[in-house]
Amino acid sequence: MEKYKILNQLRPGALGVNLVVEEPKTRSRHVIKQVECLDDHHADEALEELMPLLKLQHAHISVYREMFIMWNSQTSSLFLCLVMDYSKGSFQKVIQKKREEKAVIDWEWMHNVLGQVLDALEYLHQLDIIHRNLKPSNVALVSRNHCKLQDLSAQALMTHKAKWTVRAEEDPFHKSWMAPEALNFSFTQKADIWSLGCIILDMLSCSFLGATEAMLLRKSLQRSPDALGGVLRTVQERRVPHSKTFCSLLPLMLQTNPLERITARHVIHRALEESNFRSPSVALMLEKRAVPAFISDILLEGHVASILEVMRNFPRRPEVQLKVVDRLLTMPDSQLGLPWPAELVEALLTVLKQHQSIVDIQLSGCSLLLRILGQALVQSPAAEVPRDSSLTPVLLSILRSHPEAPQLTVKVYSLLTIVCNREGAAEELRKAGLLEHVVERLGTCSGDRDLGLAGLGLLWVLLVDADPGNKASLEKATAPVVEVLAAYPADVELAEAGCAVLWLLSLLGCIEEQRLEEVVSLLLQSIRLGQDRVLLVNNAYRGLASLAQVSELAALRVVVPEELGSGLDLIRETCARHRDDPEVVENVSRLLARLAAYRDTLCELASSGIGALAQEIKGRFSSSLELVSCAETVLLRLEEAGLLCAAGGRPPPPPPEDAATSPGAPHQGPSP
Secondary structure, eight states: OTTOEEEEEOOOOSSEEEEEEEOTTTOOEEEEEEEEESSHHHHHHHHHHHGGGGGOOOTTBOOOSEEEEEEETTTTEEEEEEEEEOOSEEHHHHHHHHHHHTOOOOHHHHHHHHHHHHHHHHHHHHTTOOOSOOSGGGEEEEETTEEEEOOOOOHHHHTOHHHHHHHHHHOTHHHHTSOGGGGGTOOOHHHHHHHHHHHHHHHHHTTTOOHHHHHHHHHHHHHOTTHHHHHHHHHHHTTOTTHHHHHHHHHHHSOSSGGGSOOHHHHHHHHHHHSSOOOHHHHHHHHTSOOOHHHHHHHHHOOHHHHHHHHHHOTTOHHHHHHHHHHHHHSOHHHHTOSOOHHHHHHHHHHHHHTTTOHHHHHHHHHHHHHHHHHHHHHOTTOOOOTTOOHHHHHHHHHHHOTTOHHHHHHHHHHHHHHTTSTTHHHHHHHTTHHHHHHHHHTTOTTOHHHHHHHHHHHHHHHTTOOTTOHHHHGGGHHHHHHHHHHOTTOHHHHHHHHHHHHHHHHTTOSOGGGHHHHHHHHHHHHHHTTTOHHHHHHHHHHHHHHHHHOHHHHHHHHSOOTTOOHHHHHHHHHHHTTTOHHHHHHHHHHHHHHTTSHHHHHHHHHTTHHHHHHHHHHHTTTOHHHHHHHHHHHHHHHHTTOOOTTOSSOOOOOOHHHHHSOOOOOOSOOO
């Protein structure tokens, strides 16, 4: 518990206390469930049973981040601590809000999230894992349209009879979601189906049943299913959307005999047969169905107009839409109508919205959008995304719906980077929380190079005109950027993107003091890695100059010798390689002027021959007021300290022959 700061305590759950905590280093929030155990054996048994859950990988399941056992000396109690992600939203809060408003839950939203829950539940059951504690508060809303099952429990914990008896007496709501057999501590996959049926029933009836009435209804169903008929008739009378589907499903899900209860797979298929209801897993199966021959012929031989007609005529056939998008990806630019075929883009965005749960369609669709936008910018760098486009909200929704699809995230980040070129777009995206999203995602992508590169590129455009007053959010960006660069020390492309971001953060004053030396070291390392990449070199020296201006510690870190040589040796090498590039020399000179401001750095400047270098810069760029001013500042400080000898210090070495004859070509990328 030492690494967590306790913020507050939530309402106690059925098994223990829930604490909202924060990691001071990353400022990320979690929930720690503290479950009191009988003894060491009980704790070890539960821990062993829960450990496999750490390996689960599913977009709609929130896995435990950490598990540990602790002893509370004040209460002489042993606790099993389960660390979960913290989410403000949940099904319970949605149901509660609609109950207060006496309003029906939006069908499209309900259709989407219940499909996600079913998909996750079927995944667990295929692995022979039982949730055991399924209820609305344990279905977290990561975003409005993306939910995750959380708080999976263990047999060893759920069969602790004494604890359950106490909790049930304290709050009857805890047990009301449980299947009849689970009340007697018998848990199977069918118990999860009962609990899901109770959740669906609560969502359907929240517009006309109060919380206590709904709880009493659930408890009565545990004894006899007769009470279900009356509430389902009311659902139909009130014309709750798609009530027919649910009224046929719920009696099969809420059978008191678990042997007569249907499975998650049967729920999915029954729902699909009777309505448009669809889970992601079923949609994926449908993708693999054969596309009718006449449609394939149109796609192969037709032009864009006929292909768009297929798109519009089969909106709910994912296998057809995927085939359409893949065909468009292979068409020549001239047939697509680039740079910006408005009709095609509008139709494509509609497909992405309709089939948001299907990753393959999102990947192909975003690839096509990237081709369209990229080609538009190639033909006209000043081209803008039309202001009436719904592109931005669609892209943000994709990000929230598929947090576990890194390839898709890379494409969406690339698209949003392009979108930010439109005036005012970056500010809109910052208000939508995109900057915080990218920072959080960068902190988890140290093992994914492409995601790190795309994230740094998007972070750059979001920071370019960011409000420096929003330091709380901006200061969190340094740590993940440093982690990405440290994970790929020999990747020059990542170094270039990282230097650009670190420079902006330093310019905004958002690099905290405890990070200064680490950031300076990474900037120097990046320069050594990519001396021939002008953009990298310029941004790295800009960042170093900004840091040295505000911190003597940063300035000392530049000049102090180390195993690979000091930053001053690197400066002389840079000036030799880029001696005819006034922008590079200006950025170097600005750093030297910052370094010369501190007494403790002057001796190192003198002994490294910086005096002679300043003299040379002053002579070579006499027409540049900025360069001359920086050089004179260095010379004046050395002279005042009595360190400027007649020869101007140790002369710089001659430039390398290859550097002098063929300086590195500028590399395309973001620029200030």
